Amino acid sequence: SISQLSEEIIQNIENNRPNKNIIPTGFKYFDEEFAGLSLGELVVIGGRPAMGKSLFVVNLVSNICEQESILFFSFDLTPEVLTYRLLSDRTGISVSKIINNQLINSDKDDIKSAAIKLAKSKLYITDSGVADINETRQIIKEHVEQYGTKLIVIDYLQLLGNSKHNNGREAEISHICRVLKMCAKELNICILLLSQLSRAVEVRGSSRRPQLSDLRDSGSIEQIADKVWLLYRPEYYMIDELDDLERTPADCIMMLLVAKNKNGRIGTGYFKRDIQFTRFTS
Numbered sequence: 305s306i307s308q309l310s311e312e313i314i315q316n317i318e319n320n321r322p323n324k325n326i327i328p329t330g331f332k333y334f335d336e337e338f339a340g341l342s343l344g345e346l347v348v349i350g351g352r353p354a355m356g357k358s359l360f361v362v363n364l365v366s367n368i369c370e371q372e373s374i375l376f377f378s379f380d381l382t383p384e385v386l387t388y389r390l391l392s393d394r395t396g397i398s399v400s401k402i403i404n405n406q407l408i409n410s411d412k413d414d415i416k417s418a419a420i421k422l423a424k425s426k427l428y429i430t431d432s433g434v435a436d437i438n439e440t441r442q443i444i445k446e447h448v449e450q451y452g453t454k455l456i457v458i459d460y461l462q463l464l465g466n467s468k469h470n471n472g473r474e475a476e477i478s479h480i481c482r483v484l485k486m487c488a489k490e491l492n493i494c495i496l497l498l499s500q501l502s503r504a505v506e507v508r509g510s511s512r513r514p515q516l517s518d519l520r521d522s523g524s525i526e527q528i529a530d531k532v533w534l535l536y537r538p539e540y541y542m543i544d545e546l547d548d549l550e551r552t553p554a555d556c557i558m559m560l561l562v563a564k565n566k567n568g569r570i571g572t573g574y575f576k577r578d579i580q581f582t583r584f585t586s
Contacts, residue, residue: 327455327494330367331575333586334560339568341494343454346485346528348461350499350519351535352506356558356577356584357498360535361457362389363583364496365427373426373453377440379463383429387422394418398580426451437466437480441487448491458484460498461525481528499525501534512541516563532564558584 316323327341334340341347351357358381365374378386385403392399395414401407402415428447432439440458447453458464464480481497488495501518514534516526526532538546538554546552546559560573575584 325492327368327372329364331364331573331584331586334573334575337569337571338562338565338573341455341496342530342567343492343494344489345530345566346481346488346495346497347531347533348497348499348519348525348529349533349535350501350514352501352514354540355535355537357535358389358459359393359577359581360558360560360575360584361459361496361498362386362393365455365457366390366393368455369422369425369427371426372455373451374428374455374457375444375447375451375453376427376429377435377443377456377458378429378431379435380459383431386429390422390427391415391418392580392582394422396578396580396582398582428453435463435465437464437483440464441483444487444493444495445491448493454493456488456493456495458495458497460500462500478524478528481525485528485530497529511538511543511547512536514561526564529564530566531562534561534563535559536561 315321325343326339327343328335329340349357349361365376368374376386381389388399388402391397392402395411395418397407397411397414401411407415428451430443432443444453444456461477461480466476466479484495484497487493499519501514505512505514505518513536516532516534518534519525519532536559538557538559543554546554546557556577556579558575558577560575562570562573564570573586575586577584
């Protein structure tokens with residue numbers, strides 16, 4: 305009843321209990337401004353190639369995996385490459401150096417230490433050969449039951465399919481998003497869904513800043529998702545300064561555009577990457 309729900313909320317407020325439905329991203333400023341991730345939500349992260357989608361999500365997963373159980377559907381990267389990226393995030397050593405074993409002794413010690421700590425985390429990775437939404441939903445349900453998983457990451461939407469759907473790709477994508485949204489709500493988990501953006505971004509005016517309508521095969525993605533985050537790196541488009549009052553240099557800056565937020569405000573979060581492309585910081 306509404307009285308039970310209201311009473312629980314009042315008790316949490318009076319006892320200063322943190323909201324148990326919120327998953328902190330590890331980016332404190334961003335969480336304070338835009339409410340981070342919440343259980344029951346479908347969160348879509350969109351970006352053109354080279355914007356840093358995979359790097360940002362690896363950072364986020366690395367921040368969360370020691371506190372919450374995570375299942376990562378790696379349809380794009382192999383589990384080995386994803387692990388290289390996680391170790392790169394935790395050590396600051398470039399992925400290419402780790403993959404090619406171009407390491408000095410201190411690098412090897414740092415990686416061993418990071419690997420031992422990472423092995424104790426609650427992160428699971430699957431690269432299920434058939435990227436089918438029905439199979440994916442079943443794996444999610446089983447994993448939540450077995451491990452109490454709170455966060456599901458799917459990399460990425462356009463690689464998912466539905467063998468029974470033959471009404472066109474846009475209708476298929478809409479169906480996939482509806483299935484994932486109902487799965488998040490039913491199991492009380494957060495699903496983080498990476499998505500490509502269309503080439504319309506590349507032919508737009510000078511800034512090429514993405515917007516909701518750029519979600520590839522968008523259909524109703526922007527309607528179904530609880531949050532939509534769009535990644536944008538001005539330096540990639542040879543833009544030297546941000547369009548703020550201070551004319552901040554755009555070097556190493558990534559802007560996370562919160563284009564939709566059902567439970568908070570929209571706006572822009574700013575992140576800075578390191579020179580090695582290993583991590584972002586608020």
